[in-house]
Amino acid sequence: MSQPICVNDFEAWAKNKLTKNAWDYYCGGATEEQTLQDNCAAFKRYRLRPYVLNDVSQVDTSSSVLGDTIPFPVCIASTALNKLAHEGGEIASAKAASSLGSGFMQSTVSTTSIEDIAEATPGSLKWMQLYIFKSQKMSKGIQGVDGSGIKDFATKYIDPALQWKDILWLKSISKLPVVLKEIITAEMAQKAVEHKVDGIVVSNHGARQLDGVPATIDALPEIVKAVNGKCDVFLDGGVRTGTDVLKAVAMGAKAVFVGRPVLWGLAYDGENGVKSVLSILRDEFRMSMQLMGCRSVKGLQEGKNLVVPQTFYPSNL
């Protein structure tokens, strides 16, 4: 295998380096994997309409995440058990993100404690994925739980009785911003806004949960419209190229999160591998902005018809 030069190249390397169990665990999706395929395929169902002859000698790829500025709109999604991919584990991933100014989202099912990650990457943008447990006391105390064995733990104790009012409870016990993940319809986005969340991640849990839900990029437009600027909207699922990032951003996402590609980078070469993956997406995103004739994320989001569904073509003559 030759050196990886695009994000998808890392996948073959990872398959070679990982144990079969780890590979199967990471790459699989729910049931018949229809949504797993669709998350990637859906991006290809949108067409780009560039503006030529704009001065793109200066391009600003930065975006903002809950008020913080990030140098490019790609962060690391929460993925479980990073030490299965590489001994460096979550610390390697978090340091890669930190070194590029990107954000890192820790999984509830982490193989590293939140304290260790915090110590390794001081001052960087970090998110904590929080499953709500049957005992609310336990949810409060999750920031002190050791990572090992957390999976069984979570399976037993995650609360299926969770309700919208619990969001209000969560906001009442913490001053941290609360972002709701796994939102895939306008109806739920509207409800999230009514419950004062600070952000929404348009996500289908990496297509690992309910097969048959829409691809995230397909769901994004109705959610952006429903939210109407009242909180930040993010997206994960299927992002593999700089034009994927650009499509999501032009359609209203403040940033995208990447999961499996980060794991492939981690398996390939630990922190350096993850850095490569993020850098490739950053550079491809900048290049695609230039080719689109856009100088800023704001320009991308305010442009008219920069991204259209393929059904826009062929035009009726």
Added chain:
Amino acid sequence: MSQPICVNDFEAWAKNKLTKNAWDYYCGGATEEQTLQDNCAAFKRYRLRPYVLNDVSQVDTSSSVLGDTIPFPVCIASTALNKLAHEGGEIASAKAASSLGSGFMQSTVSTTSIEDIAEATPGSLKWMQLYIFKSQKMSKGIQGVDGSGIKDFATKYIDPALQWKDILWLKSISKLPVVLKEIITAEMAQKAVEHKVDGIVVSNHGARQLDGVPATIDALPEIVKAVNGKCDVFLDGGVRTGTDVLKAVAMGAKAVFVGRPVLWGLAYDGENGVKSVLSILRDEFRMSMQLMGCRSVKGLQEGKNLVVPQTFYPSNL
């Protein structure tokens, strides 16, 4: 081959265990098998739109069939000559259904008499598929005919002159509820309602009859709309996963019937195999209800836009 963990896994086992003749007879469809493929493929053309943060700690999967309650909306469709699949034959299938509280539909072309099935599964929900014979006297007497050789018998004597008024005759000679199978259009569903049937099975005879008719799940919405609650609507054809069940139910079916998967389970391990197939569908259905945020079949059927055709996406920006 590893142990089957989803319904489709049973197919490969069945192919190995059955004689070539039995396999060919069971798995084939009409002409070019376009509808055979489409029955399954069509389910994948609908997208699920989950409601998150509903309390789903208590989920009730039960539905009702002609007034009787069943614990989950999956019953066994009539399939011919079950003893070709396993020596246990129709009794094994019926007992599997009975043990789970599910219903069993006996084929006109059965290798077991209706009396033997009744004796083996007292008190359980049973249906009798009835071909109408040229001699109405013979149709009346079909509940005493021995199963063996019934196929040739049926071919010779089934009545191509059957008409809507014969439904009225049938209702006049029996107090049993009459359910019309092989309804695939709104027009016919309306006519069935006018002729006072108690239920309709949206079906294309397992795609074994007229190639080119719509997939059953594609036909379901127009039929549910035409029936407008005046009788129960059921569906068979192409159901292989719990989300398939959920889609059919959310689109208005009281229950679905499965045919070939039951035969594969029967071939795999007799009564136990059939029980496995039904249990998998039951468990997958319950899980998908939870992931959809629905606590009851009523909730599934009253929710707005829980299931949409794929043409809903990508939304025009």
Added chain:
Amino acid sequence: MSQPICVNDFEAWAKNKLTKNAWDYYCGGATEEQTLQDNCAAFKRYRLRPYVLNDVSQVDTSSSVLGDTIPFPVCIASTALNKLAHEGGEIASAKAASSLGSGFMQSTVSTTSIEDIAEATPGSLKWMQLYIFKSQKMSKGIQGVDGSGIKDFATKYIDPALQWKDILWLKSISKLPVVLKEIITAEMAQKAVEHKVDGIVVSNHGARQLDGVPATIDALPEIVKAVNGKCDVFLDGGVRTGTDVLKAVAMGAKAVFVGRPVLWGLAYDGENGVKSVLSILRDEFRMSMQLMGCRSVKGLQEGKNLVVPQTFYPSNL
């Protein structure tokens, strides 16, 4: 290879029996063969909506062709050089048609003279495909030209200056009905009607001429609508099953013509092979009428929504 039981089965036999040259000549289409594939594929893009519980004990498959009754709506299309397929040549094909009461269309590029065919099949329905030659005198005299070598002849002398007014000339010199072939749009059909033709064959010359034109079954509806009953409409191209025949007839064709399948039958077993091909289509057509709940061609053509494009499904919920 086992005995052919459907029309497509004859193709593999023919490929084995024919010289490579003959096979290539018969099976090929224009340029990239997009239309060749589409002629068959398009039929599968229509869905059947059967009427159940009609008395179909008596089914009348007959149709009419320019006033003559034929027992089933399938005739033989003009195909060139039949002796390449089998020594029996056009006579074998014509006799097969004649023995079943079907019609035979002789090609301009025939390997048998029109007189010999007439002598071999007295009293049967026959058509003569007529290319118009540069010398109108020659067109008049074509019924005395010997078949051999007619291809080079035709290539050199066929008239590219042909115009609509020539149709009027043709009608002025003969009392025979004139049917226009290779009509594929409503605009041309309307013009044909204005020029008093007796019939139209919706055709793209077996997809051997201009690649990229519509499949014939796709073009049929607009032509039937434009003609509005003022002349007979026929169709060739892509017919391989009885449901194909039924779709074309239900959409307004008085009869369909089959070309390549007849050649495959001819190659397989001369007159008997052709008879088999026609009989299979006849029997499949009758069976599909019964399954559609239709007792006559008139019933097929007057039924509402018996055939719909696949875009009819999935219905918006």
Added chain:
Amino acid sequence: MSQPICVNDFEAWAKNKLTKNAWDYYCGGATEEQTLQDNCAAFKRYRLRPYVLNDVSQVDTSSSVLGDTIPFPVCIASTALNKLAHEGGEIASAKAASSLGSGFMQSTVSTTSIEDIAEATPGSLKWMQLYIFKSQKMSKGIQGVDGSGIKDFATKYIDPALQWKDILWLKSISKLPVVLKEIITAEMAQKAVEHKVDGIVVSNHGARQLDGVPATIDALPEIVKAVNGKCDVFLDGGVRTGTDVLKAVAMGAKAVFVGRPVLWGLAYDGENGVKSVLSILRDEFRMSMQLMGCRSVKGLQEGKNLVVPQTFYPSNL
């Protein structure tokens, strides 16, 4: 390999004759090559609707390019480094075009100087592709730069600050007509017209730049409509057959440009190979005009519904 008889046949020959580097450089497209595939595939998504019984004994295939008449509407697109394909390089390509009366567009990244090409093909139609450099002085002087090494040169010095007003500057320093390439949307076409360009090439740079933009033939209609006759519209990308040419012309292009097919012809047999490629397209275009019943490019462009998107079919019954 047998002698090439259609344009696509040259590709396999070229692959055999070229070094791997040259082949990879010429045949590749941007990122995942979605647009590369789509440029060709999109042509097949349009259907032709011929007019029969028009006198096509005399067909005029000529078109006009910026006021000059060309005998058929196919010219050579700018492609880089022609000497990699054949020692004859740009001179061989230009002479092939010249000998058939077609036009030749020189690449900025040429392996032959513009003076040498001019000397080799006096009096023929020639275009010069111009990248605008950071130093406007350098852009002025580009007609004296030697071809060798121009690629590195261009990469370093091409100006990303280029703006619409630079078009006006360009027009102010030269009396030559200015044609804008890489226009793929109506918005940009309108802007080009406002900036007084003499022509537009609907192009996505051979799908080598921004993956995900529309196929050129899909973009053509909106651009022709936006331009509304105020300047010439041309197209490159995906043209491989005479019916592709016809579709582009019928949809409003004055001419099409072919790039890779010319390189394959060049690799196959230098000037003669390129002549073969152009001649095949010319002859196929003439033949398809005849089969469409059109006698002139004007006729093609004024005809109603000669070319329609495939979504025109199947018509709703």
